[in-house]
Amino acid sequence: MASTIRVRASSNGDITEVQALIQHPMDSGFVKNAKGEIIPAHFIQQLTFEHDGKNVFTADWGGGISKDPYVKFAFKGAKKGDELKISWVDNKGATDTTTAKIQ
């Protein structure tokens, strides 16, 4: 299965800028469907970015993050060609992981 995570990590030598786009419904549990039934909460709770075995960024998310979430951040200490490991876990225990090369 294709990964749900799309990442772009680019280094300008000192700083690595990371943009991630994840496919996920991010249902908050407050929205009703066409029949008026509540759509159960289903959202990513934690998203982590690891470089060289070290956490460089962690996101704790609630249902208030938009569908197909996007996040952008930047960190120091990586170089072009390094690998960045990204993984998420949602409130139903589903997970996905991917690795991206820093460009």
Add this chain to the structure above:
Amino acid sequence: MNKIDVGFLATRRLILQGAGAVALIGLGNLPFGLTPALAAANDKYPEEAFKQKSDADVIKTLYGKTAEPSDKVRMDAPEIAENGAVVPVSVSTTLADVTSIAFLVSENPNVLIAKYNVPAGTLPNVANRIKMAKTSNVTVLVEAGGKLYSASKEVKVTVGGCGG
């Protein structure tokens, strides 16, 4: 001979039972042993904070201290969001030693949207897209050097993003 056999069998049973017990304990312990280590590394998911219904309660649950407005926290959010389901909000700060950044929407059913943990070496700049039920104050909290700073802005929403 007979006696030895019995003794041997008994011993064998004991050993098997013992092994079984050890295996059970081992399996049982493994998840418990792993969880604290993971939690310590990742910062535990703040389940309670995500259930709070007001800014003050989120701040209390998440940080246990009060936030002080700061002009060193720069929030970028639209004046008017046409679609409350996708509101781009970003923050940057010149504060040093930032350890975490949190986004709050006062009028949402659950006020806390996201909390980002920022380790040393990671820049205190974050951009994300949030949902807004209706026109509301959006607040960014920045934890830096053990203190809590904030910036707020009202974002007008023409179409709510929580199905309301």
